[in-house]
Amino acid sequence: MSKITNQLNKQLENNINENIIKDIASKKWFNGYEIADDVRMLRDELLELHVGRGDVVLVCLPNTAAYPVITQAIWEVGAVMHPIAATTPERELQEELNEHDYVASIVGEELVNVVLDDRIAIVTALHLQTYSLLHIIRDRNLMGHDASIPDEDDLALVMNTSGTTGKPKRVGLTHRLLLNGVEHDIESHQMTAADTTMVVMPMFHINAQAVSILATRLSGGKLVIAQKFSASQFWNQIRDNEVTWVSVVPTIINILLINQKANESYRNDIKLRFVRCSSFALPLDKLTAFQTRFHTQILEGYGMTETASQCTINPFNAPKVGSAGKAFKTDVAIMNDGEIVKTNNQIGEIVVRGDHVINDYLDPHPEAFENGWFLTGDIGYFDEDGYLFVKGRKKDIINRGGEKVAPAQVENSLSQLNFIKEVSVIGTPDTLYGEAVTAVVISQGLQSEDLERQKIIAHAKATLAKYEQPTRIFFVNDYPRNATGKVVRLKLREQVMSTLVGRVG
Numbered sequence: 176m177s178k179i180t181n182q183l184n185k186q187l188e189n190n191i192n193e194n195i196i197k198d199i200a201s202k203k204w205f206n207g208y209e210i211a212d213d214v215r216m217l218r219d220e221l222l223e224l225h226v227g228r229g230d231v232v233l234v235c236l237p238n239t240a241a242y243p244v245i246t247q248a249i250w251e252v253g254a255v256m257h258p259i260a261a262t263t264p265e266r267e268l269q270e271e272l273n274e275h276d277y278v279a280s281i282v283g284e285e286l287v288n289v290v291l292d293d294r295i296a297i298v299t300a301l302h303l304q305t306y307s308l309l310h311i312i313r314d315r316n317l318m319g320h321d322a323s324i325p326d327e328d329d330l331a332l333v334m335n336t337s338g339t340t341g342k343p344k345r346v347g348l349t350h351r352l353l354l355n356g357v358e359h360d361i362e363s364h365q366m367t368a369a370d371t372t373m374v375v376m377p378m379f380h381i382n383a384q385a386v387s388i389l390a391t392r393l394s395g396g397k398l399v400i401a402q403k404f405s406a407s408q409f410w411n412q413i414r415d416n417e418v419t420w421v422s423v424v425p426t427i428i429n430i431l432l433i434n435q436k437a438n439e440s441y442r443n444d445i446k447l448r449f450v451r452c453s454s455f456a457l458p459l460d461k462l463t464a465f466q467t468r469f470h471t472q473i474l475e476g477y478g479m480t481e482t483a484s485q486c487t488i489n490p491f492n493a494p495k496v497g498s499a500g501k502a503f504k505t506d507v508a509i510m511n512d513g514e515i516v517k518t519n520n521q522i523g524e525i526v527v528r529g530d531h532v533i534n535d536y537l538d539p540h541p542e543a544f545e546n547g548w549f550l551t552g553d554i555g556y557f558d559e560d561g562y563l564f565v566k567g568r569k570k571d572i573i574n575r576g577g578e579k580v581a582p583a584q585v586e587n588s589l590s591q592l593n594f595i596k597e598v599s600v601i602g603t604p605d606t607l608y609g610e611a612v613t614a615v616v617i618s619q620g621l622q623s624e625d626l627e628r629q630k631i632i633a634h635a636k637a638t639l640a641k642y643e644q645p646t647r648i649f650f651v652n653d654y655p656r657n658a659t660g661k662v663v664r665l666k667l668r669e670q671v672m673s674t675l676v677g678r679v680g
Contacts, residue, residue: 177354353389356483359485479551513545524550585614585639
């Protein structure tokens with residue numbers, strides 16, 4: 176067994192009669208014996224189907240207590256798990272299956288026919304305690320391998336990047352990379368066996384897989400698994416299950432602040448140590464409002480799929496608002512034109528390296544690596560105290576007449592307006608300046624668009640440099656998003672450009 180799989184088994188052995196995982200949807204806790212029994216049953220079935228070392232197994236399920244079971248069983252036969260969104264469109268799912276060799280797929284009953292799609296396959300139905308009817312579809316056109324103990328450098332997880340600017344890349348994470356990343360998470364988040372983590376992020380994402388599930392299990396804590404985030408139920412779930420920390424994204428923070436049922440259900444009798452928030456920096460007013468209203472600390476950090484979770488984190492005792500914190504067990508630097516920047520407050524591309532960072536993608540992308548560094552594609556800078564500030568994606572930078580505009584800078588400013596629910600800033604073609612700074616707003620809908628547009632313009636003039644101020648403003652009901660809820664800026668830009676005529680603000 177790999178070290179991480181051994182530790183997962185020890186957690187179950189140490190908690191044979193203790194409740195360690197709860198599935199909120201079924202309102203049921205599972206103890207170590209029940210989880211171990213499900214792992215054994217699934218592992219034995221994989222062995223029977225000749226799924227073994229190096230074979231990739233596609234998993235397409237909603238958040239469920241069966242996910243940790245599936246992960247562990249797959250690893251115990253030496254196979255590799257590739258989780259994808261349960262909401263993946265049928266056509267996209269079939270394209271994924273056709274493009275890559277999946278020896279087996281694990282799905283719910285509703286997707287069996289979609290996965291089969293005229294394939295010659297063995298379909299096995301399993302009744303697990305953590306999932307009432309699970310289906311394993313074994314593709315008979317693929318040989319499969321004998322089960323054997325995986326090495327530390329064997330693949331454990333295949334994950335798709337978020338793909339907000341193009342086709343997602345396939346990231347391969349080894350047992351070693353995962354274990355290193357998870358151990359760093361445990362230390363930086365001060366996790367112990369006394370912690371209970373609630374999972375609301377999708378389980379096909381590195382945030383849930385590494386930061387929440389694996390780190391909690393290896394630290395001996397308990398897991399409470401929600402099928403999805405619910406603003407109206409969030410605080411009741413935190414209270415009823417004595418949750419001590421939860422990992423979210425800024426969108427969830429914003430929703431909890433404005434959702435009436437969430438605010439009504441909150442009471443100051445919870446055991447929450449902190450809320451971990453990543454993806455992009457929260458504006459100062461939103462972070463302050465959340466901490467004040469809900470009496471808990473927000474811990475902001477920076478990481479990605481390619482790093483098996485985090486690279487930086489704000490220290491508990493010295494957080495700096497607006498920053499992604501300090502580097503933790505990771506080399507993090509700023510690079511310009513292939514050279515590492517030595518001075519503070521100089522913006523450039525964020526690059527990382529460390530014992531939890533990939534050296535290559537599964538599909539070749541040599542442009543993403545330089546002199547041992549992984550080029551993140553994000554831009555930012557370090558201040559004089561060593562705190563990292565992330566300003567946005569390199570590809571998202573708007574070139575307005577030679578001036579470079581970081582969308583995150585403009586978004587942070589405009590989001591201070593209380594009538595704005597969400598705002599995304601993109602560049603659209605401009606005959607005079609090359610690109611126009613374009614604000615795409617989801618409003619609370621409490622006043623007219625004309626009035627809100629005037630307020631946005633006035634606020635921008637008061638808080639932003641002239642070249643950063645939006646010259647075009649659009650109002651929409653929602654954005655095109657990927658499976659994790661992130662805005663797909665490329666599609667948003669196409670959407671805006673298709674309606675640009677006659678709608679310029």
